Amino acid sequence: MDTALEAALRVRIMEWVRGRADANGGFLHREELLRFRVDGRDLPIIDFSRGIRNPAGFSSTLAIVASANGPYDDTESHDDGLLHYAYRDGDPFGGDNRKLRAAIDTGQPLILFRKEIPNYYTPVMPVYVVDDYPEERTFLIALDEAFRFMGSTRDLSTPQRQYALRLAKQRLHQPAFRTRVILAYETTCAVCTLRHGSLLDAAHIVPDSEHGGVPTTPNGLALCKIHHAAFDQQMLGITPDHRVVIDQDLLNEVDGPMLRHGLQDMHGRQLTLPRRAKDRPDRDLLAWRWEKFEGRTAP
Structure with missing residues (x-):
């Protein structure tokens, strides 16, 4: 797929996701994401069984899913305010990991879906893959494109780290909190x-x-x-x-x-x-x- 066409399609997908999430109360149901269609064809936004979505024809990953495993809403974020997303099983340089790694070079935005409870997803977007830590078998995901241009993410300055933590609170913690509360009260x-x-x-x-x-x-x-x-x-x-x-x-x-x-x-x-x-x-x-x-x- 042409790079410009792919970028435009990503924008359309994110606009649809944002609209549906706003209408629902901040989240989407799994079936909505799996049934998405564009230009008369099926284009599921999440994978049926895996935590990463790499549509055919896309140069890099469209969406990743992270499950909430703790009592608080951000169990993936470290003290640097960034998300450390584990490699997919299998070849660390092939398969799903290849397109996720390609996102570092293409700079294409992704959608992060947090699965708060089974079948319900909080979208956080756009997010960007900004680094690869082979020794940890993780990719580094940032909530602002600016981190692509800040140099090494391993040596963030104090202001950069504070900015990342503030972003995590605004764009990750608060939407996830909203989803859990709205669902608990059955909308x-x-x-x-x-x-x-x-x-x-x-x-x-x-x-x-x-x-x-x-x-x-x-x-x-x-x-x-x-x-x-x-x-x-x-x-x-x-x-x-x-x-x-x-x-x-x-x-x-x-x-x-x-x-x-x-x-x-x-x-x-x-x-x-x-x-x-x-x-x-x-x-x-x-x-x-x-x-x-x-x-x-x-x-």
Whole structure:
């Protein structure tokens, strides 16, 4: 395939993936990715059984899949903020590894899919293969094309390392956290039960800027955008026993139907919780946040 045509096709594929993920709530189902068609022909975006997708005619890899194996959302990232992706089994210089290695030379962007739970994938894109560590049998994957031009990735400067870690938090940790939380709540706002994935966020109970603000499901709530904003601005609080409380000043306001039905009518409701107990909000974290809500008007 002509290089320009391949590059244009990659752009089209990524636009489709981004659109579907946004509509779903940040993720795609396996079947969507396997059934993708373009220009009247089948072009699966992931492989049926392997963690790497090398379409026929492509000069380099289109997509890689990484499974989340730990309680946090980035188990592949090292302290350099980059992903160390293991060689595929077999010949280290042939097979799937050949096209993944070719991506270093072509500079073509890839899609990284994180498999948070079986059959559900969080897309992170574009990502770039920037180095090859034969002694570790790993490829180095960066979240910004700039790392292709920074020299040796083995000797990143302190600012480069800090930038890579910040990117990992923004483009890897946060989307993965959103996927886990939205799926745990079955694409439903915990406050109002709105079920449109594109209008839902994963809200931290303890913010990630605070100690204890880890990106795990018990520290998350699936909230629609208005209730997420109200939660963050201390207009909406949640007690440790899962009761929704609206700020008294807001309850006293007279405005329009959005205020009345969207916020005031939520006062006293019980949260809709995940089916699995291990995904439900941690009581101690809710107590921490509730204390902040109760003390918001203190001098």
